[in-house]
Amino acid sequence: MEFRLSPELQALSDEAHAVGRRAAERQEIREDSWLIGTSLEFSEELAQRGWLGMTWPVDQGGGGRTALERFVVFEALIAEGAPVATSWFADRQIGPTLMQFGTQQQCDRWLPDIISGTSAWCIGMSEPAAGSDVAALQTSAVSVPGPQGGTNNRGWVVNGQKVWTSGAAHADWCYLIARTDPTAAPHAGLSEFVVDMSAPGIEVRPILDATGNAHFCEVFFSDVEVPADHLVG
Ligand SMILES: Cc1cc2nc3c(=O)[nH]c(=O)nc-3n(C[C@H](O)[C@H](O)[C@H](O)COP(=O)(O)OP(=O)(O)OC[C@H]3O[C@@H](n4cnc5c(N)ncnc54)[C@H](O)[C@@H]3O)c2cc1C
Missing domain, CATH: 1.10.540.10 (Acyl-CoA dehydrogenase/oxidase, N-terminal domain)
Incomplete structure (x- = not known):
C-alpha cells in the first residue's frame, strides 16, 4: 500500500x-x-x-x-x-x-x-448534570402558540444552562439542543435550534482553565425567544 x-x-x-x-x-x-x-x-x-x-x-x-x-x-x-x-x-x-x-x-x-468565514458558531449540548448522559438534559424550549393555537407555533422560549460550550464568548450563533416534550422518554422529546447569541436573555460566562485559556463557557438562557423557523428540520 x-x-x-x-x-x-x-x-x-x-x-x-x-x-x-x-x-x-x-x-x-x-x-x-x-x-x-x-x-x-x-x-x-x-x-x-x-x-x-x-x-x-x-x-x-x-x-x-x-x-x-x-x-x-x-x-x-x-x-x-x-x-x-x-x-x-x-x-x-x-x-x-x-x-x-x-x-x-x-x-x-x-x-x-x-x-465566507464571517460567522462563528458554538454547540450548546452539555449541561452541569448532562455530560456523557445527554438524554438527561433539562434546558427547555416551550412552544408559544399562535393566535389560532393548535400547531400554529409563533416560536419558542428557552430556559436553562449549558456548560463546556467552547467558543460561546465569540459565537454569533448557538446550535442548541433542548427539551421540547417533558412528558416523553428522556432520549426522546429533544429538538435542535439555531439561537442568535445576541438575543436578550443570554448570558455567557467564560471558564478560565488551568492553562490560562478560557474557550470553555457556561451559557445561561433566561426566557430567550427563538423564532419558529429556527427549529432545525
Ligand atoms: C475539548 C472539549 C470540548 C468540548 N466542547 C463542548 C461544546 O462545545 N459544547 C458542548 O455542549 N459540550 C462540549 N464538551 C463536553 C463534552 O461534549 C461532554 O459532554 C463532556 O465532556 C462529558 O461530560 P462530563 O464532563 O460532565 O463528564 P461525565 O459525563 O460526568 O463523565 C465523567 C466520567 O464518568 C464516566 N461515565 C459517565 N457515565 C458513565 C456510565 N454510565 N458508566 C461508566 N462510566 C461513566 C465518563 O466516561 C467519564 O470518564 C467538550 C468537551 C471537551 C473535552
Missing part, C-alpha cells in the same frame, strides 16, 4: 503549512488543537482560499473536494498552530448538519456566512 501523498496533495499540504505558519506567527497564543485560537481575519482568509466548506456539495456553495484534501489542509494548519477555532464548529459540524437535517431555507440563510 502506498502511504505517500500524491504530488497534488503534497503541494496542497505544503501550501497549508506555509499559510498556517504565517498565521500562527501573528498569534499571541498558538492553537494547540482546534479550540483556542480565534481569528475572524484568518477565517476569512481560509474562505478566500476555498478552505471552508471544502467538501460540501457545489450546489450548496461548497468546494466539492475530497475528505482527504480537507484532512491534508487542516492537519497542516493545526500542526502549525494556526487559529482555526473561529470557523471550526461551523465548517466541520453545523454546516453538514444543516445540509442533512435543515430545510433548504435554513441552508440558504446560514451556509453562506459559514463558507
